[in-house]
Amino acid sequence: MKRPTIHDVAAAAGVSRGTVSRLLNGDKYVSTGARLAIERAISATGYVVNRNARSLVTQKTGSVVMVLSEPQEKLFEDPNYSTTMRVATRLLAERDLSLVLMMAAGDGDRERVVRYVRGGHADGVLLLSTHAGDPMVDALVGGPVPAVSCGAVIGRESVIPYAAADERLGARQMTEYLLAQGRRRIAMITGPMDTPGGIQRLEGFTEVMGRRAGKKLIAHGDWTRASGERAMAELLARVPDLDAVFVASDLMAAGALAALRDQGRRVPQDVAVGGFDDSPVAVSTHPPLTTIRQPLTRVAEETVRLLLALIDGGAGPGAGPVILPTELVVRASA
Amino acid sequence: MKRPTIHDVAAAAGVSRGTVSRLLNGDKYVSTGARLAIERAISATGYVVNRNARSLVTQKTGSVVMVLSEPQEKLFEDPNYSTTMRVATRLLAERDLSLVLMMAAGDGDRERVVRYVRGGHADGVLLLSTHAGDPMVDALVGGPVPAVSCGAVIGRESVIPYAAADERLGARQMTEYLLAQGRRRIAMITGPMDTPGGIQRLEGFTEVMGRRAGKKLIAHGDWTRASGERAMAELLARVPDLDAVFVASDLMAAGALAALRDQGRRVPQDVAVGGFDDSPVAVSTHPPLTTIRQPLTRVAEETVRLLLALIDGGAGPGAGPVILPTELVVRASA
DNA sequence: CTGAAAGCGCTAACAA
DNA sequence: TTGTTAGCGCTTTCAG
Numbered sequence: 001m002k003r004p005t006i007h008d009v010a011a012a013a014g015v016s017r018g019t020v021s022r023l024l025n026g027d028k029y030v031s032t033g034a035r036l037a038i039e040r041a042i043s044a045t046g047y048v049v050n051r052n053a054r055s056l057v058t059q060k061t062g063s064v065v066m067v068l069s070e071p072q073e074k075l076f077e078d079p080n081y082s083t084t085m086r087v088a089t090r091l092l093a094e095r096d097l098s099l100v101l102m103m104a105a106g107d108g109d110r111e112r113v114v115r116y117v118r119g120g121h122a123d124g125v126l127l128l129s130t131h132a133g134d135p136m137v138d139a140l141v142g143g144p145v146p147a148v149s150c151g152a153v154i155g156r157e158s159v160i161p162y163a164a165a166d167e168r169l170g171a172r173q174m175t176e177y178l179l180a181q182g183r184r185r186i187a188m189i190t191g192p193m194d195t196p197g198g199i200q201r202l203e204g205f206t207e208v209m210g211r212r213a214g215k216k217l218i219a220h221g222d223w224t225r226a227s228g229e230r231a232m233a234e235l236l237a238r239v240p241d242l243d244a245v246f247v248a249s250d251l252m253a254a255g256a257l258a259a260l261r262d263q264g265r266r267v268p269q270d271v272a273v274g275g276f277d278d279s280p281v282a283v284s285t286h287p288p289l290t291t292i293r294q295p296l297t298r299v300a301e302e303t304v305r306l307l308l309a310l311i312d313g314g315a316g317p318g319a320g321p322v323i324l325p326t327e328l329v330v331r332a333s334a
Numbered sequence: 335m336k337r338p339t340i341h342d343v344a345a346a347a348g349v350s351r352g353t354v355s356r357l358l359n360g361d362k363y364v365s366t367g368a369r370l371a372i373e374r375a376i377s378a379t380g381y382v383v384n385r386n387a388r389s390l391v392t393q394k395t396g397s398v399v400m401v402l403s404e405p406q407e408k409l410f411e412d413p414n415y416s417t418t419m420r421v422a423t424r425l426l427a428e429r430d431l432s433l434v435l436m437m438a439a440g441d442g443d444r445e446r447v448v449r450y451v452r453g454g455h456a457d458g459v460l461l462l463s464t465h466a467g468d469p470m471v472d473a474l475v476g477g478p479v480p481a482v483s484c485g486a487v488i489g490r491e492s493v494i495p496y497a498a499a500d501e502r503l504g505a506r507q508m509t510e511y512l513l514a515q516g517r518r519r520i521a522m523i524t525g526p527m528d529t530p531g532g533i534q535r536l537e538g539f540t541e542v543m544g545r546r547a548g549k550k551l552i553a554h555g556d557w558t559r560a561s562g563e564r565a566m567a568e569l570l571a572r573v574p575d576l577d578a579v580f581v582a583s584d585l586m587a588a589g590a591l592a593a594l595r596d597q598g599r600r601v602p603q604d605v606a607v608g609g610f611d612d613s614p615v616a617v618s619t620h621p622p623l624t625t626i627r628q629p630l631t632r633v634a635e636e637t638v639r640l641l642l643a644l645i646d647g648g649a650g651p652g653a654g655p656v657i658l659p660t661e662l663v664v665r666a667s668a
Numbered sequence: 669c670t671g672a673a674a675g676c677g678c679t680a681a682c683a684a
Numbered sequence: 685t686t687g688t689t690a691g692c693g694c695t696t697t698c699a700g
Contacts, residue, residue, distance in 0.1 A: 003454055005693055016671045021695055029669050048453035052395070053693030055386040056676045063434070082415075089437045093446060098455070100397070101433045103423045112427060119382035120337055121432070225618055254618065284559050284588065339677055350687045355679055363685050387677035390692045 004045040012041035024049060063098045064088075064124040064307065067113055069105075069131055080296060084128060084150050087300035095308065097123065110136040117145050124307045126150065127160070132194045146310035150303040152196040152321065161310070163302035163322040167197055170292040170326035171204025174246050174274040177290075177328055179208070183244035183272050187217040189231040189256060191248045201248045201276060217242070221252045228252025232259035243271055244334065250275040250282040250291055257285055257333070272334035287332035295324045338379040346375035358383060397432045398422075398458040398641065401447055403439075403465055414630060418462060418484050421634035429642065431457065444470040451479050458641045460484065461494070466528040480644035484637040486530040486655065495644070497636035497656040501531055504626040504660030505538025508580050508608040511624075511662055513542070517578035517606050521551040523565040523590060525582045535582045535610060551576070555586045562586025566593035578606040578668065584616040584623055591619055591667070606668035621666035629658045 006024075010017045015034050023030045023038050030038075041047070051062050066088060068081065089099050100122065104110045114136060117125055125140055125147035132154035140147045141159050149162040178186050188205050191198035198220075206213045219235050221227035228247060232255065235242060247253035253275035257267060265271045267287060275282055275291035282289040302322040309319065340358075344351045349368050357364045357372050364372075375381070389395050400422060402415065423433050434456065438444045448470060451459055459474055459481035466488035474481045475493050483496040512520050522539050525532035532554075540547045553569050555561035562581055566589065569576060581587035587609035591601060599605045601621060609616055609625035616623040636656040643653065 006695095007693080017694080018672075018696080019670060022670085025695075031669060034670080048449065050390070050693050051453075051455060052386040052389040053676090054695075056384070056390055056678090056693080057695045059676080061386070066435075085435065086437060089435055093436075093443075098450070099435045101400075101419065101423055101435050102427075103420060109427075115382065116432070119385075121385060225614075258618075258620075286592075340679095341677080351678080352680085352687060352689090353685085356686085359679075365685060368686080384677050387692090388679070390677080390694090391679045393692080 003050075004047045005050070006047070008045050009038065009041045009047045012045055013037040059120075061121055061123050062096065063100050063122055064092055064126055064311075065100045065102055065113070065117060065122040066126045066128060067102050067104050067130070067136075068128050069134065069136075070129045080150070081128065083296040084126075084300040084303070087297055088126060088304050091301065091304040091308075104130075104134075104136060110134070110139075114139045117147075118143055120145075124148075124311045126303065126307055127153065129195075146307060148303055148307045148310065150300060154194060154196055154199065157321065161306050161319045161321065163299050163306060163324070164196065165294040165296075165299055166323045166325050167200035168204040168207070170276060170294070171201040171246070171248075172208050173326060173328045174276065174290075174292050175205050175208040177330075178244045178246060178272055178274055178334060181244075181272060181334065184212075185217075185239065185242040186212070186244040186246060187219070187235045187239060187242045188213070189228055189235070189245060189247040189252055190218065190220050191252075192222050193220065197248060197276075205246055221248070221255075223249055223252060225251050225255040228255030229259045230255070232256035233263075236260075236263055236265075244274070245271060246274045246276075248276050250277045250279045250285075250289055253289055253291070253333075254281055254285050268332065268334050274334045278329050282329075282331070285333070290331045290334040291329050293327045293329050295326070298324050337384075338381045339384070340381070342379050343372065343375045343381045346379055347371040393454075395455055395457050396430065397434050397456055398426055398460055398645075399434045399436055399447070399451060399456040400460045400462060401436050401438050401464070401470075402462050403468065403470075404463045414484070415462065417630040418460075418634040418637070421631060422460060422638050425635065425638040425642075438464075438468075438470060444468070444473075448473045451481075452477055454479075458482075458645045460637065460641055461487065463529075480641060482637055482641040482644065484634060488528060488530055488533065491655065495640050495653045495655065497633050497640060497658065498530065499628040499630075499633055500657045500659050501534035502538040502541070504610060504628070505535040505580070505582075506542050507660060507662045508610070508624075508626055509539050509542040511664075512578045512580060512606055512608055512668060515578075515606060515668065518546075519551075519573065519576040520546070520578040520580060521553070521569045521573060521576045522547070523562055523569070523579060523581040523586055524552065524554050525586075526556050527554065531582060531610075539580055555582070555589075557583055557586060559585050559589040562589025563593045564589070566590035567597075570594075570597055570599075576605065578608070580608045580610075582610050584609040584611045584613045584619075584625055587623055587625070587667075588615055588619045602666065602668050608668045612663050616663075616665070619667070624665045624668040625663050627661045627663050629660070632658050 006017050006020050010020045019034055020038055055061055092099050102113050104113050127149040130153045137156050149160050151164045152162050153160050190202045216238050219231035221231045247256050267273050275289040278291045278293035282291045340351050340354050344354045354372055385396050426433050436447050438447050461483040464487045471490050483494050485498045486496050487494050524536045550572050553565035555565045581590050601607050609623040612625045612627035616625045
């Protein structure tokens with residue numbers, strides 16, 4: 001038995017295909033009698049619309065692509081991804097849109113993404129952790145398909161709408177807290193300086209520290225645990241009398257904790273350690289990390305909302321970014 | 335300017351639409367002259383096929399759904415997901431199939447998945463960490479769309495094809511290693527007993543231990559770090575003289591390590607600890623974990639291959655499971 | 669409020 | 685080897 005078509009439903013309900021279609025699309029001009037008959041016919045036949053046929057005429061695809069730009073290893077650690085995926089699938093499903101996943105690791109991948117989108121296979125694009133200077137971004141924003149990003153795209157903030165946590169605020173909150181605890185020699189371990197988190201968390205730190213934030217007090221990591229450990233050792237060698245360190249991610253902070261232990265420094269007595277993210281690792285370190293919580297779920301929600309608005313509104317106004325506040329979470333490390 | 339259609343290409347190349355279609359679909363009956371003209375026309379017009387129109391007639395959708403059944407928190411920690419996603423997107427992209435992501439957390443979600451698949455929106459289904467007794471499985475295997483699972487679906491091993499690591503072998507490898515190190519009172523912390531990893535790792539353990547694997551020596555966890563810590567404390571209280579413990583996941587092993595440290599036991603001198611997964615956490619514990627490496631990438635690849643074969647082969651033979659060997663990785667904890 | 673009819677862009681059978 | 689043609693299942697005017 002083949003899948004029933006709108007034709008079968010129409011026949012079963014004793015109306016024309018047009019009427020069935022109208023009901024399906026929420027057109028108001030359908031009599032109650034017809035409505036009832038059609039609804040009965042639909043459940044009797046087990047009818048489901050054929051999206052391809054519909055898309056063919058409406059020129060809508062009913063799907064949104066989510067493009068992941070991070071290299072594989074980041075995926076393992078970043079709660080951002082899983083949260084965004086979960087939120088996006090849910091929100092899109094409510095609108096009967098499906099989420100197509102694409103990786104953009106190499107140039108070939110990026111080209112494929114662009115072809116796919118320009119080929120008219122998606123109604124919208126949701127970018128995740130796109131790198132500064134990624135040519136894909138410009139190739140995408142030119143076209144007729146709206147694109148948004150979860151998190152800022154460095155250098156393209158004004159051309160691609162996004163939602164993000166207030167990184168700068170979070171960094172300020174942590175730095176001020178450390179200062180309020182009486183710490184004076186505060187160092188920082190940043191993320192990569194071509195990512196929003198890398199750049200803006202440092203900015204927040206220096207905003208609060210002012211001239212106290214000397215070059216010697218800044219070390220750079222790449223979000224990995226190992227890089228945090230390395231950076232901490234470096235800092236300790238350079239500034240032996242530091243009494244606090246703000247690490248731009250919890251994972252790197254876990255590494256910093258290890259370096260501190262190796263050098264026999266007690267945390268938080270000798271050195272206070274502040275993290276960022278409030279990721280799962282924050283509660284499993286010794287001591288548990290005082291950190292900054294990001295509103296990950298809300299960021300994801302707002303990103304999707306931005307995209308949906310753009311999809312609905314056609315060439316809507318270049319909606320400004322949505323920036324959401326962070327929150328200090330005090331545990332034992334500072 | 336509208337998107338060019340096959341009609342525009344045909345006109346530009348001076349041939350009929352049929353010929354263009356034949357070239358597009360790799361039909362061999364196209365003369366070199368026509369081929370050249372069409373290729374030129376395609377790049378001149380920037381033509382891209384409209385998948386909807388194609389799907390409408392071929393009755394193929396060009397996409398595969400990946401269904402994630404795990405509750406959100408697992409996603410954060412499980413390398414299995416990210417590996418499988420990455421491998422699947424790559425392998426499917428090669429075949430010009432796109433990957434649609436769906437979450438199946440609640441009953442509503444599961445129904446949506448079934449509707450989607452039965453609605454003819456996918457050519458295949460790829461299940462991830464589906465729970466024992468999930469009604470979705472039976473709803474899916476009945477239909478015309480092939481489904482496979484990455485990892486066994488407990489209780490449905492014979493009805494749904496899958497690829498998986500040889501959990502039992504891995505558990506045996508670790509247990510034998512512990513024994514070979516001269517350990518005698520070996521305890522085990524298992525995963526949840528409704529998951530393949532929970533069940534089969536315990537089976538491997540008891541196969542090797544025989545009657546030495548008393549009930550007292552077994553404790554259960556739920557894959558979280560905290561549950562590993564709890565189970566270890568329980569074990570220590572019950573069997574104070576144990577000299578080794580095989581923990582069914584690295585993350586739980588990290589928890590066990592903490593419990594051991596709390597009790598003043600040295601690892602590996604007093605108690606040897608063996609993990610499972612060789613996940614990133616294995617190298618960041620103190621001491622680093624001796625563990626079992628799973629061939630995650632190959633498992634993902636074989637899963638996708640299984641699915642593609644089914645999609646190609648129509649109602650292919652109920653291909654048996656593909657089981658891949660694990661490998662012992664010796665570090666410092668045992 | 670409803671039916672009829674014209675396609676959406678493509679593939680595949682058939683004829684040539 | 686190629687052109688012609690008949691739909692795939694649906695939406696959407698246009699008349700009634």
